[in-house]
Amino acid sequence: MSYIPYSCQQVTEDDIAAVNDVLRSEYLTQGPVVPVFEEAFARRHGVSHAVAVSSATAGLHMACLALGVGAGSRVWTSPNSFLASANCALYCGAAVDFVDIDPRTRNLSVSALTAKLTLAAQRGTLPDLLIPVDFGGLPCDLLEIRELADRYGFRVLQDASHATGATYQGRPVGSAHAHATVFSFHAVKVLTTAEGGMVTTQDPAVAKQLRLLRSHGMTREAGDLQNPVEGPWVYEQQTLGFNYRLTDIQAALGNSQLRRLDAMHQARIALADRYDELLADLPLLLPARLPDRVSSWHLFPVEIDETRTSCTRAAVFQDLRAAQIGVNVHYIPIHTQPFYAAMGFRAGDFPAAERYYARAISLPLFPAMTQAQQHRVVDVLRDALGAQDRPSQLSC
Numbered sequence: 299m300s301y302i303p304y305s306c307q308q309v310t311e312d313d314i315a316a317v318n319d320v321l322r323s324e325y326l327t328q329g330p331v332v333p334v335f336e337e338a339f340a341r342r343h344g345v346s347h348a349v350a351v352s353s354a355t356a357g358l359h360m361a362c363l364a365l366g367v368g369a370g371s372r373v374w375t376s377p378n379s380f381l382a383s384a385n386c387a388l389y390c391g392a393a394v395d396f397v398d399i400d401p402r403t404r405n406l407s408v409s410a411l412t413a414k415l416t417l418a419a420q421r422g423t424l425p426d427l428l429i430p431v432d433f434g435g436l437p438c439d440l441l442e443i444r445e446l447a448d449r450y451g452f453r454v455l456q457d458a459s460h461a462t463g464a465t466y467q468g469r470p471v472g473s474a475h476a477h478a479t480v481f482s483f484h485a486v487k488v489l490t491t492a493e494g495g496m497v498t499t500q501d502p503a504v505a506k507q508l509r510l511l512r513s514h515g516m517t518r519e520a521g522d523l524q525n526p527v528e529g530p531w532v533y534e535q536q537t538l539g540f541n542y543r544l545t546d547i548q549a550a551l552g553n554s555q556l557r558r559l560d561a562m563h564q565a566r567i568a569l570a571d572r573y574d575e576l577l578a579d580l581p582l583l584l585p586a587r588l589p590d591r592v593s594s595w596h597l598f599p600v601e602i603d604e605t606r607t608s609c610t611r612a613a614v615f616q617d618l619r620a621a622q623i624g625v626n627v628h629y630i631p632i633h634t635q636p637f638y639a640a641m642g643f644r645a646g647d648f649p650a651a652e653r654y655y656a657r658a659i660s661l662p663l664f665p666a667m668t669q670a671q672q673h674r675v676v677d678v679l680r681d682a683l684g685a686q687d688r689p690s691q692l693s694c
């Protein structure tokens with residue numbers, strides 16, 4: 299029985315040809331393809347600025363800095379995310395805290411945020427930046443979050459690493475409400491450059507700062523130079539930056555993939571719709587669907603509903619893996635990691651994220667997944683969940 303991965307990149311002959319073209323060209327990096335990719339991404343997303351970066355982690359780090367985070371700042375994010383959503387604030391010397399999730403959307407809860415802000419306002423400990431995450435590709439509650447940001451004076455950095463292609467109130471994620479939005483093009487994500495990412499913003503000053511930080515804090519733009527211009531060779535370092543550049547090889551792959559973003563998204567939507575149908579009668583909680591937003595369907599995370607089955611997540615997970623189905627778990631709540639526990643966070647601090655984690659399994663979902671593969675996943679899952687009716691089975 300062949301292995302079904304939880305995620306699988308789609309690389310076509312067109313993608314390979316686009317990469318080969320760059321390999322045969324003069325510039326492997328800092329050439330013309332990166333700006334082409336940035337412009338195409340910005341156009342596709344209805345946003346004025348898109349800045350390509352070497353990873354979403356790099357993008358989050360730079361965007362924190364560009365949005366004014368520094369030593370002593372306070373940054374809040376969701377505990378139900380990948381480590382990078384919180385680590386980026388620590389890179390800047392900020393303090394991190396978390397806001398618990400809404401059990402239905404599994405995204406940062408607006409009611410938990412409101413309560414935490416009320417308390418923080420009384421104590422004088424309001425955050426400087428909030429990093430909401432579009433978990434699994436489902437856009438977070440951007441409008442409500444932005445209203446709170448304007449009321450309490452913090453900025454919003456949307457971690458849309460999962461959400462390339464998703465829409466919120468009819469508009470592409472990355473075009474509105476957040477001060478900046480970060481996308482990941484890691485190979486498991488919905489669009490890939492192997493490693494890579496993009497930061498979008500409508501704010502020209504933020505975009506300019508991102509471009510500076512991406513390349514050593516260095517500029518050659520005549521209008522930006524502070525010292526007298528001695529000649530055409532002049533470059534100036536104006537802030538402490540990094541090498542967070544995407545290569546032209548990667549940008550060519552990304553640009554070629556971007557042309558298929560809608561087709562790949564449609565394939566994911568069809569698979570998600572079919573999972574909903576095929577799994578409807580099982581003791582599972584399926585991903586939320588909200589009328590005002592469309593998920594990218596990066597993930598299809600289900601929860602084992604222990605009120606309707608005695609099967610444990612561990613047993614079901616093992617049965618699926620034993621049947622060559624590459625399930626995964628997203629995410630171990632960040633605050634329970636030893637590194638974060640050492641800062642004083644405790645199990646129990648964010649109970650909704652912990653409860654979600656205890657029951658979660660991400661099922662395979664990728665554009666080239668066949669109906670036969672999907673039926674196999676569902677059949678194995680059905681058997682695993684039905685196993686408590688067969689006392690001889692060890693799995694429950």
Ligand SMILES: *Cc1c(COP(=O)(O)O)cnc(C)c1O
Nearest residue numbers: 353354355380382459482483484
């Ligand atoms: C993948 C991911 C990142 C990091 O992306 P990289 O491109 O691998 O650096 C950050 N946040 C979330 C939510 C992710 O899933």
